[in-house]
Amino acid sequence: MxxxxxxxxxxxxxxxxxxxxxxxxxxxxxxxxxxxxxxxxAAEKGVIRMLFTAPTMIPGDWTTFEKDTGLKMEDTVIKDDPGIFLTEVQVNDAGERFDLISTLSGTEQSLIDGGNIMQMEASAMSNWSGMPASIQSMPYLVRDLSPDAGKVWGVPMAMNADSFGYLPAKLDEPRPPEEASWSLVFESEKTMGRSSTGDNYIYLWEALAYLKNTGQLAVKDILNPSPEEAKATADFLIKRKEAGQFRLFWKIFDDQIAVMKNGEVDAIRCWEPAVNEVNKAGGDWVYATATEFYTKWMHAAYITSQVEDRGNLDEVYIALNWFLSGGYAATITPLRGYLNGRPDLAVDYANSNGMDDISATMDAAQEKMALKFAKEDFWFSAVPENLQEMQAQMDRVLNA
Amino acid sequence: MTAAAYTSNRSSGLRDFIPRLPAGVWSLSGFSLLWFGGIVLPLLAIIVVSFLQGRGLKINFDPTILQYKRFFSYGGGEMLARSVRIAGTVTMIELLLAFPFALWLAKGCKNNTVRLLTFTALTVPFFLSPAARVIVWRSVFGINGVVNQILLGVGIVDEPVLWLIFSEFSVHFGFIGAFFPTMVWPIFLSVSLIDNDFLEASGDLGASRLRTLLHIILPLALPGIVAGFVFTFIPMLGDAVVASHMGGNNVLMLAAQVQSLIGVSNFLVAAALAAVVLAIMLAFQVLLWLALKPVGGLAGVFASLRR
CATH class of the missing domain: 1.20.5 (Single alpha-helices involved in coiled-coils or other helix-helix interfaces)
Known part of the structure; x- marks a missing residue:
């Protein structure tokens, strides 16, 4: 053939x-x-390249940044898992490609130990000094780091106190600022089969904080849960999962929005911008004033060590100063509900730049933040001491 | 001095040390070297790393089986069994669906336009992101999705059916759609290569259609079936999208577990997991070898392609 x-x-x-x-x-x-x-x-003049681990840190687009600083911003977003971020920075030499890196606070010591970030000169950022002392001395950024405890290693970008979203009318629950309990997420009959939380160690940590604050588990140090405490929390979540509490364990921001929009859940541990997005589409979700605790977090920006040799340090400081400016505050707070380090500059900036009046929005955001940050528990760190054990216990929950 | 001798004398230096072998042998050696350096060495490195201790990027070289103990104590065994069970089940379903389809496409469909449209329909999904390919099913099977609306509207159920999404059922369904083309293509190609004369001769000799299918088409299509099995089963085991989007992480599978371990820099347990998967793959190779032994092994299966 x-x-x-x-x-x-x-x-x-x-x-x-x-x-x-x-x-x-x-x-x-x-x-x-x-x-x-x-x-x-990476050394191109007038261009700042920045690595993000959350798309919600980006203020829609960079028009305001470019107008205020005369610089161009090129952003790249990767997933916010600490292992992925640290691998990108420490193994894949992100500093060769990025001038600034940004992630959830708590990774600073690893970055310092790895020689990946530079110590900063606070005096090089004119907006630094006006920042409230409480923000300047927030955990992880400047405190308790070695060597040179008290020196500045990171600039606060945005912060929030996370709780959960729920449908007050459907669940017959009060609207904020009245408090609602995390039980709506973890163990309420009202939300049986219609609640959701995330799929990683952060959400196991929150279940642990819930157990602590409802007296169901003695926790020695909420900032660094022990492997035994993590296991006890996983046992609790497995019981709730087997009882049919959870509709799903979401992975990413888009998942949160999708399941809220599609009516899959009535209560969900989510990011505040997810509630805003769903409500824009006609939803009636609220973001809880929580009874028990908040997950207090901060995204910070760090200068990569390679910047020193690239000779664009001045431009990098201009960019960092912008994240502490009224320009960033006036865009990120109305858009996401987050606060930067200088929310006090936002209204003046908006007024002098012909933007909408945002004074009510800024007042509400600052009031909300003051109320939520007053709760004792708990400041979240991206890299707790027993990170791997905590994730392993969360995997046990997902495997159950 | 002749020209040949002159040319020969010009050869010196490094060339003198390189054995004079035919080009084919050089190609084979080159590919073998690439394969060893690119595939075998990294796999060996993974196995070695799985027996070490450490945290994050810091590793010390004390041999241990601790990472394997950890992996199994956190439900890794159940996860692996679940992954193999789901991937195996869906692969068999794919085979049952894809074989008649590929047979029709290769031998039954005489209209070139229909065939071209079918090819396009099978190819188009690959131009979409994996997530986009499956996410659409959420609005079909969701609590307020099309299926539930119909079931409620017709009165078959009083409340929405919850297991249609974020369940093992939905994971199976998501995989069937996503991996149908990978089973169809190899079978289609192997069936296309079967000479129509064989089929006509079989009929002329009085064989029924079923007998022709079992004794002519099936043995000659075996290379495509084996290839389809490999191209479907193995990528499915490593798929992170379907289980996450359709299972809502209620159905943890292999790839999601690897992502989870990497996400917290738990590289050593991830290496142990990879080593276990490698062992499972080797076990499957042995099973495949045993299963194909009656037809002359893998060489026997692919012998039909040499016609």
Whole structure:
């Protein structure tokens, strides 16, 4: 039997191979070129390259930033898992490609130990000194770090006190500022089969804080739960999962919005912007004033060590100062409900730049933050001492 | 001095030390070297790392089986069994669905337009992101989705059916749609290569359609079936999208577990997991070898392609 040298549609094997090779070259060329040029691109004048671990830190677009600073911002967002972030920075040399890196506070000591970030000069940022002392001395940024405890290693970008979203009318629960209990997420009959939380160690930690604050578990140090405490919390979550409490364990921000919009859940541990997004589409969700605790967090920005040799430190400080400015405050708070380090500058900035009146929004956000940050529990760290054990226990919950 | 001798004398230096072997042998050696350096060495490194101790990026070289103990104590065994069970079940369902479809496409469909449209329909999903391919099912199977609306409207149920999404059922369903083309294509290609004369001869000799299917088509399509099995089962084991989007992380599978371990820099337990998966793959190789032994092993299966 004679073999044909042609495949279907008259395409010869030789042409097919040639075409495939050419196609691969065309498709692969940008990636190769990008790889070859990425080192030099990081030092391009007038451009700040920044690595984020949360899309919600980006103020919609960078128009205001570019107008205020005269710099261009190029952002890249990766997932906020600490392992992924630290691998990107410490193994993949993110500092070669980025001037600034930003993530949840708590990773500072690892970054300092790895020589990945530079100590900062607070005096190089004009907006630093006006920051309330309580923010300047927040855990992780400047305190208890070695060496040189008390020196500045990071700039606060945005912070919030996280709780959960729920449907007050459907569940017959009060609206904020009246308090609602985390039991709506973890063990309420009203939300049986229609509640949700996330799929990683943060959400096990919150269940632990719930157990502590409802007297169901003695916790020695909420900032660093022990493996035994993590296991007891996992046992609790497994029982609730087996009872049918949880509809799903979401993974990303978009999941939160999707299940709220689709009516899959009535109470969900989520980010505050998710509630805003769903309500824009006609939802009646509220973000809880929680009875028991809040997950207090801060995203901070750090200068990569490589900036020193690149010679663009002045521009980097201009960018950092902007994150402490009225420009960032006036965009991020109305958009996300978060506060930056200088919310006091927002109203003046908005007024002098022809923006909508945001004084009511800023007042409400600051009042809300003062109320929520007054709760004792708990300041979240991205890298607690028993991080791996906590995630392993959460995996046990997901596997149950 | 002749020209040949002159040319020969010019060869010196490094060339003298390189054995004069045929080009084919050089290609084979080159590929073997690439395969060893690119595939085997990293796998060996993973196995070695799985027996070490450490935290995050800091590793010390004291041999231990601690990472394996940890992996199994956190429910890793159940997760692996679940992953293999789901991937195995869906692969068998795919085979039952894809074989008749591929047979029709290769031998039954005479209309080139229909065939072209079918090819396109099978290819288009690959231009979408994996998440986009499955996310649409949420609005079909969700609590307020199309299926529940119909069931409620017709009066079959009084309340929405919850297990349609975020359950093992929905994970199975999501996989079936996502991996159908990977089973169809190899079977289609192997069936296409079967000479129509064989089928006609079988009929002329009095064989029924079923007998022709079992004794002519099926053995000759075996290379495609084996390839389809490999291209469907193995990527499904490593798929992180379907189980997450359709299972809502209620159904933890292999890839999600790896992501979870990497997400907290738990590289050593991740290495132990990879080593266990490797062992499972080797076990499957042995099973495949045993299963194909009656037809002359893998070489026997692919012998039909040499016709």
């Amino acid at each position: 004679k073999h044909s040298k042609h495949l279907y549609f008259g395409l010869s094997r030789r042409h097919f191979i040639k075409g495939a090779a050419a196609g691969a070259a065309i498709v692969g060329a940008p990636a190769v070129l990008k790889g070859l040029t990425r080192r030099s691109k």
